[in-house]
Amino acid sequence: MEAIISSVPGTFTITVVGSLASVLSLLIAQPSWKSRFIHVAYTSAVVMIMVVLSVHYVELENQLADANRKLAYLQNTRDQASSLLKTIPDSYRPTSTGDNRGTVLKGLAFLESHKDELPDMYEIVKRLAESLGLFASTKPYFEGGREQGESLADAASAVRDLIEGLAAGAK
Numbered sequence: 001m002e003a004i005i006s007s008v009p010g011t012f013t014i015t016v017v018g019s020l021a022s023v024l025s026l027l028i029a030q031p032s033w034k035s036r037f038i039h040v041a042y043t044s045a046v047v048m049i050m051v052v053l054s055v056h057y058v059e060l061e062n063q064l065a066d067a068n069r070k071l072a073y074l075q076n077t078r079d080q081a082s083s084l085l086k087t088i089p090d091s092y093r094p095t096s097t098g099d100n101r102g103t104v105l106k107g108l109a110f111l112e113s114h115k116d117e118l119p120d121m122y123e124i125v126k127r128l129a130e131s132l133g134l135f136a137s138t139k140p141y142f143e144g145g146r147e148q149g150e151s152l153a154d155a156a157s158a159v160r161d162l163i164e165g166l167a168a169g170a171k
Contacts, residue, residue, distance in 0.1 A: 019050050077114055081167035084110050088160055092153040100149075100156035104129050107159035121162060128155050 088103045089096075108129055111122040132152055 019047050073117075077117070078167055081110065081163050085160070085163050085167050088156075088163070090160075092156045092160075097149055097152055100152040101134060103156035104132070104134060104152070104159050107163055110163065118166075125159060125162070128158070 084106060088106060089099050092100050092103070104125070108122075108125050111118055111125055115122040132155055
């Protein structure tokens with residue numbers, strides 16, 4: 001996975017070297033108190049600035065790592081959606097209740113595995129499956145006749161379009 005922003009690994013090294021150079025300049029300063037005081041003030045200011053910059057750099061590195069993890073997760077989700085898309089039919093007929101039911105259930109299973117990131121889509125497809133009676137054990141889904149077959153075909157087509165949208169941009 002490519003990094004969003006490339007980091008500069010030598011920045012921390014430059015910070016440490018700069019701080020050490022400041023301390024060294026204090027040690028070799030002229031022996032007068034005024035000169036030493038100026039060098040102490042200068043060294044303290046440089047060290048504080050370097051510490052602040054180092055802390056900020058570490059925070060940016062952590063944010064970058066977090067963004068890269070999220071990007072990798074999204075790409076993985078797209079790849080999974082793309083793989084799933086290859087296993088479901090391109091078109092649906094009201095009489096192909098098995099294929100249609102399978103498409104809706106595959107889509108629901110995929111969305112359930114990603115429901116933390118896609119909670120609204122998961123709930124919509126779950127309610128759709130419930131309204132079609134795909135979970136009902138007392139009344140089989142195929143008892144609804146042609147009208148339910150058309151509804152199931154429409155639902156399967158909608159779920160396929162949803163997964164196609166999630167797979168958009170996959171390799």
